[in-house]
Amino acid sequence: MDTKSRYEELKQQIHFHNYRYHVLDAPIISDLEFDRLLNELKKIEADHPDWITTDSPTRRAGARPADRFEKVRHPAPILSLANAFGADDARGWFERVKRIDDRVEKAKFVVEPKIDGLSVVLHYRDGIFVQGATRGDGEIGEDITSNLRTVRTIPLRIPVDAKGPKPPSYLVVRGEAFMPIEEFEKLNQRLEEAGQKTYLNPRNTAAGSLRQLDPALTASRPLTLLVYQVIHSEGGKVPTSQWELLEWLKALGFPVTDIARRFDDFEKAISYTESWDKKRDELSYEADGMVIKIDDLNLAADLGFVGKDPRGAIAFKFPAREVTTKLNDIRVNVGRTGVLIPNAVLEPVEIGGVVVERATLHNFDYIAEKDIRVGDRVLVKRAGEVIPYVIGPVADARTGKEKKYKPPTECPACGQPVEHFEDEVAWYCVNSACPAQLIRNVEHFVSRGAMDMVGMGIRIVEKLIETGKVKDVADIYKLNRTDILTAVTKKERKTEKEPPGKIADNLLASIEASKSRSLARLITALGIRGVGEVSAADLARNFMDLDAISNASAEDLQQIAGFGPSIAESIAEWFSRPANKKVIKKLKAAGVWPKGIAGTRQATVEGKLSGLTFVVTGTLPTLSRDDVKDLIESNGGKVTDSVSKKTSYLVLGEAPGSKFDKARSLGIKIIGEEELMELVK
Numbered sequence: 081m082d083t084k085s086r087y088e089e090l091k092q093q094i095h096f097h098n099y100r101y102h103v104l105d106a107p108i109i110s111d112l113e114f115d116r117l118l119n120e121l122k123k124i125e126a127d128h129p130d131w132i133t134t135d136s137p138t139r140r141a142g143a144r145p146a147d148r149f150e151k152v153r154h155p156a157p158i159l160s161l162a163n164a165f166g167a168d169d170a171r172g173w174f175e176r177v178k179r180i181d182d183r184v185e186k187a188k189f190v191v192e193p194k195i196d197g198l199s200v201v202l203h204y205r206d207g208i209f210v211q212g213a214t215r216g217d218g219e220i221g222e223d224i225t226s227n228l229r230t231v232r233t234i235p236l237r238i239p240v241d242a243k244g245p246k247p248p249s250y251l252v253v254r255g256e257a258f259m260p261i262e263e264f265e266k267l268n269q270r271l272e273e274a275g276q277k278t279y280l281n282p283r284n285t286a287a288g289s290l291r292q293l294d295p296a297l298t299a300s301r302p303l304t305l306l307v308y309q310v311i312h313s314e315g316g317k318v319p320t321s322q323w324e325l326l327e328w329l330k331a332l333g334f335p336v337t338d339i340a341r342r343f344d345d346f347e348k349a350i351s352y353t354e355s356w357d358k359k360r361d362e363l364s365y366e367a368d369g370m371v372i373k374i375d376d377l378n379l380a381a382d383l384g385f386v387g388k389d390p391r392g393a394i395a396f397k398f399p400a401r402e403v404t405t406k407l408n409d410i411r412v413n414v415g416r417t418g419v420l421i422p423n424a425v426l427e428p429v430e431i432g433g434v435v436v437e438r439a440t441l442h443n444f445d446y447i448a449e450k451d452i453r454v455g456d457r458v459l460v461k462r463a464g465e466v467i468p469y470v471i472g473p474v475a476d477a478r479t480g481k482e483k484k485y486k487p488p489t490e491c492p493a494c495g496q497p498v499e500h501f502e503d504e505v506a507w508y509c510v511n512s513a514c515p516a517q518l519i520r521n522v523e524h525f526v527s528r529g530a531m532d533m534v535g536m537g538i539r540i541v542e543k544l545i546e547t548g549k550v551k552d553v554a555d556i557y558k559l560n561r562t563d564i565l566t567a568v569t570k571k572e573r574k575t576e577k578e579p580p581g582k583i584a585d586n587l588l589a590s591i592e593a594s595k596s597r598s599l600a601r602l603i604t605a606l607g608i609r610g611v612g613e614v615s616a617a618d619l620a621r622n623f624m625d626l627d628a629i630s631n632a633s634a635e636d637l638q639q640i641a642g643f644g645p646s647i648a649e650s651i652a653e654w655f656s657r658p659a660n661k662k663v664i665k666k667l668k669a670a671g672v673w674p675k676g677i678a679g680t681r682q683a684t685v686e687g688k689l690s691g692l693t694f695v696v697t698g699t700l701p702t703l704s705r706d707d708v709k710d711l712i713e714s715n716g717g718k719v720t721d722s723v724s725k726k727t728s729y730l731v732l733g734e735a736p737g738s739k740f741d742k743a744r745s746l747g748i749k750i751i752g753e754e755e756l757m758e759l760v761k
């Protein structure tokens with residue numbers, strides 16, 4: 081291909097990838113690959129300046145804002161940074177800027193983390209947060225004020241501490257909004273368990289949470305930010321050293337990185353940068369490098385720009401944690417709740433010092449959307465503690481031998497047909513006797529909130545299943561002393577203070593004691609999809625025993641207040657399965673047969689919440705689950721497990737589950753703990 085055609089091709093590709101990244105929040109190539117394309121384009125433009133047209137991606141930073149938000153013109157351009165790959169590259173930058181201005185020779189440098197998040201611009205008038213915007217194309221961004229207001233680390237009034245410095249009457253700062261890695265993982269885990277689409281990485285999650293129209297959703301996402309630049313100010317002084325600026329911003333109440341350091345020697349700045357390359361996993365957020373900035377901001381400004389990159393700073397990129405390797409196979413794991421999770425079996429490859437052989441493929445929709453085929457070269461990313469994941473295929477590397485992937489129609493562990501639920505991307509194995517699920521099921525059955533069998537640890541459970549002594553939860557009640565003694569592993573023998581015989585006797589006693597648990601607990605223990613402690617208690621109040629529930633139709637079950645069609649069907653379906661029928665029969669035979677208080681609904685107290693139905697999701701600031709339930713019930717209200725049209729209020733806490741999305745889609749009123757307290761006051 082001639083250079084001109086390659087140039088046109090590159091422009092088209094870069095525009096496309098910009099759009100995927102900025103507008104759709106769904107990139108299909110790594111930052112590294114994108115940088116490569118851009119560098120190639122820049123190189124061609126340097127050789128052929130006459131080819132450059134106004135539509136070149138180099139004439140514009142990022143992408144245009146999506147139409148759905150109001151547009152905001154930034155008071156000054158929101159600039160980007162040139163990259164350095166490695167110490168020599170960074171030294172090259174130092175030499176170049178020294179040649180432009182000899183003051184650089186004696187300059188000091190500030191090194192800061194380069195956070196892989198979303199650049200945001202915050203406006204303060206007379207100390208009040210009045211507007212927040214995305215970066216957009218660097219000149220015009222999107223007004224996401226309402227969403228940013230929900231980010232708790234953004235000060236709504238500065239100085240936060242009255243003793244702090246007086247800010248200029250108009251101050252515009254820039255920072256990087258992001259989701260901490262741990263929060264990102266928790267969020268994805270919840271989404272996965274609820275059969276919802278998971279997010280690709282913390283950056284996309286942050287972008288997706290901020291660039292959507294519902295502030296309540298943003299509020300539920302644990303976003304934060306770090307501020308590092310003043311874009312504009314009027315009516316007041318601003319420090320002219322980056323180091324002092326960071327201290328000043330901190331004194332005003334902005335979150336500022338605590339790992340920034342100032343050096344009077346460029347080589348020391350490099351060593352510090354490199355030290356963080358090794359320690360990047362210690363950071364709670366994703367950093368793709370460190371930024372080395374000339375401390376004297378006037379000198380930095382005097383150095384000018386190359387395109388949209390200021391000469392006064394450089395991004396020192398850490399080595400990529402994305403590599404390509406061959407996708408040898410796709411295997412399916414059965415997770416908790418029976419959800420099927422496709423996993424990539426990879427040609428082993430080193431990513432950032434760790435050999436990776438497996439990576440998640442999230443769900444079957446993901447494989448189809450990205451058109452990932454067995455035999456493909458795929459781009460794999462490993463960052464921090466995040467489970468390695470496949471970003472997508474390198475379609476150009478295809479030989480024609482790759483095979484399109486067909487999701488299984490049967491559970492890979494038990495062979496039962498898999499099922500799909502409306503509104504979910506996940507597929508499930510719903511067979512409770514499935515060996516892969518059995519371990520999870522038994523773990524849940526014996527757990528504290530359920531049958532509470534003290535001493536039944538995971539290793540014993542695994543061993544009992546492995547030796548075939550436990551094939552379903554009811555088999556636990558058939559265990560004898562010898563069965564347990566053989567299941568007490570070497571490890572337990574060593575770590576436990578008690579002799580094995582004593583361990584076995586204690587466990588047998590707690591199995592026996594569990595027979596007297598309530599019907600509500602037994603129902604909880606069965607682990608029926610959608611039935612938590614609250615619904616289990618409702619069932620126990622409405623039915624005599626497990627037989628009575630199993631004879632009820634989905635329509636009957638829907639008569640229970642708060643039981644929508646989805647939970648009713650899930651219960652009816654569970655009880656209709658032959659394997660589950662067998663378990664119930666065995667439990668009855670073993671004497672695990674608690675009785676409910678059929679029809680005798682708990683006498684409801686009259687109170688402020690009479691006639692109202694509540695659903696609680698997420699962690700509330702002060703009240704525990706039991707506290708909220710007591711509070712609502714003692715005021716005459718009712719608490720249910722799942723959201724339906726009949727729900728009066730959703731009480732929303734931090735890190736909510738899928739109930740939140742459901743409530744929003746049904747237009748249910750959403751309140752916080754404080755508002756709940758108001759209702760009962």
Ligand code: IVH
Binds near residue numbers: 161395
């Ligand atoms: S300074 C003129 N400092 O990285 C100032 N940027 O690849 C230019 N970023 O667009 C930005 N952490 O969104 C700066 N400590 C930091 C940063 C940082 C993250 C982002 C920023 C920028 C991008 C450049």
